[in-house]
Amino acid sequence: GELPITKEMFPDIKLDMFFFVSITTIIMAWTNLFPARKYTKYISWDILITIACAFAISKAMVNSGVADSVAKFIIGLSDDYGPHVLLAMVFIITNLFTELITNNAAAALAFPLALSISAQLGVSPTPFFVVICMAASASFSTPIGYQTNLIVQGIGNYKFTDFVRIGLPLNIITFLISIILIPLIWNF
Template sequence: QRFVENLDEVVLHEGDTLVVMADDTFIPTWGESSVFVLLTNGNEPDTTGKKKRWFALLLLVLMIVGATVGELPIMKEMFPDIKLDMFFFVSITTIIMAWTNLFPARKYTKYISWDILITIACAFAISKAMVNSGVADCVAKFIIGLSDDYGPHVLLAMLFVITNLFTELVTNNAAAALAFPLALSIAAQLGVSPTPFFVVICMAASASFSTPIGYQTNLIVQGIGNYKFMDFVRIGLPLNIMTFLISVILIPMIWNF
């Protein structure tokens, strides 16, 4: 719909997309704001010259080559204190591009969801608290105590459930870090190969479907789609059950105890 007059009487509802056609006075105030997304500005000339384009392409090539060479053993020996991975070179490339004004930094940093980043950081703190408080050790002792009465298949299923509960509360990396010593202890107590337990941890830690706080992508779509907590439980819990059944059945068939 097109609104020209009586704008004070227009009622906007949740989910509506409002396209505003404004004049030049709008840009200084709202052009770099996170409230509006600037689609086009006809008065803004194309300042990207050929030199900047070639420089950006050169930085892209150096980033890929640097990340590839940085993983070589000789580079790790030369720079043992620096992790020369893709994240390192992407960060350096982004800083150089922003410093040389290849892109307006404010235009893109406004899309960073700081609340999501803070939530992820707090999740690592929760996982550390679980280790320091002894919760992880108590769970390990409980599982190992059951090894005298049940076979490895039941313990494999229990490890999946425990890891999956961890990953629904904290991040997947933290859940895998918490469950790894449990898997190693269980395999050592039973005298079996730890490989199927490790694979179960990978599957369970990646199956964060039932809560919006278990993974950053869940948080992103929750805000955009206006989903509630129970929406994730209603759709995600059946997916968790399916992943559980498939993993517990197939993993021991592929990776023997």
């Protein structure tokens, strides 16, 4: 999106956020204000690559029509139950993704599916997007879905089953609260 401050300062010039950040980064690296070699060792490349691949897969899902086909299938499973059941299904799918991959990648994969479901139902996509945010952030049941879980597992010598035993009830609570409150706040 656009930077709000640029609209006020330069109303005739449109600066894209990505463009602005890219130019700023290049200037900082070029003037040695940000010595890139010093900081690249802190980049978690495996997570960055996972997220990038998820965005690519997400785009491919949209372009190939897979998102629409999967959405039709999911709608067919719950045809008689309305958008609330579909919202619950999107939560479950996103939450399963987030327990196995990063939350950003899970959201990127679930987004085109939710967009397609809402478009085919003719309802607002907003509740679906909010439920994706909640489900992607609820990585409680496995240590592999979120970096902090891995750190805690290593330090505390926790087993995989410990995460399932404690995390699954948290996932269920998050699911119930989300499915009840999100449609009340953001209408279909």
